[in-house]
């Protein structure tokens with residue numbers, strides 16, 4: 001096995017508190033890293049670095065763990081830029097827009113959907129994401145949910161069944177019948193393609209009783225639960241997530257003191273998605289309030305065509321710092337280690353000896369530049385990780401994207 005010594009790292013963030021400065025970021029300066037067989041073999045300072053088969057000098061640049069984007073909806077077709085433009089002119093966001101994407105997704109071929117996911121995964125990787133979670137939720141028939149997850153599975157192990165995204169039009173008069181479909185034949189058809197099950201627990205989507213029923217059925221089929229909750233207004237979702245001791249509950253925009261206390265007590269991770277507040281012109285969640293209460297916070301993109309059409313974790317990190325009262329250190333941790341914990345993948349989101357070498361080289365002297373220089377393409381290189389390397393642009397894409 002060939003070993004590579006990466007030296008001349010001006011600043012190395014390991015997210016391993018046993019390394020470096022002892023902070024949660026496990027930060028070292030004038031650092032070096034040895035990679036062997038895709039794993040971190042050694043971490044330390046450049047002067048102490050052992051010999052290796054090959055040597056690379058980064059000339060003082062920064063290395064951080066790859067971003068772990070624990071929440072995205074990449075299996076979709078169609079475009080909702082007109083809906084975005086209307087929102088920026090004053091129209092409010094509503095969950096009903098999801099049905100527009102459902103119609104376009106059902107009409108797309110498998111090849112079109114696969115090409116579309118590949119394009120977005122490649123976009124994510126270019127911006128430093130080495131692990132991505134992908135949800136279904138724009139099919140909402142047995143066939144369309146199963147194919148969405150089969151496609152998602154070709155890109156990531158972290159796939160989530162979101163048949164309970166909204167009640168589709170054909171079940172508008174029979175929401176109970178749709179819950180039976182989701183918990184019955186649809187769940188059976190998707191179970192082999194998904195690790196997680198999710199419910200949009202919100203007024204206009206599914207209530208707490210329906211969410212409880214769907215998550216229980218998922219658990220019986222071997223899928224671990226997560227929830228979209230408290231996105232558009234206060235609601236019961238966060239309490240339900242904590243009661244069920246879910247690993248993570250996502251959005252958490254409208255929280256009362258009980259919600260914050262429950263998150264702190266149970267350890268359920270609050271995944272915040274600032275791309276949504278940016279794209280819907282809504283108030284941002286207060287990450288500081290959560291962090292001060294001892295809640296573990298993750299950051300993710302929620303990349304989807306309606307509420308957050310960004311694939312950029314650096315953008316989400318910068319928004320979290322500027323708009324959600326996080327420090328640059330907290331935001332980086334939440335976008336890497338926080339995302340890994342939100343997916344129950346303890347080996348990810350850190351650069352520890354023996355662990356996977358999924359890392360990003362930043363053309364900057366410090367990770368702080370991720371927030372200090374918003375919108376600037378600082379990601380110079382992305383190494384390792386299950387997220388596929390970006391393919392060449394496909395001029396024959398039938399979606400013309």
Ligand code: NIG
Nearest residue numbers: 097098200228302304306307
């Ligand atoms: O996470 N909240 C529900 N689902 C997506 C939005 C989907 C859409 O508008 O198409 C979200 O924000």
Ligand code: FE
Nearest residue numbers: 071073228302
């Ligand atoms: Fe979402």
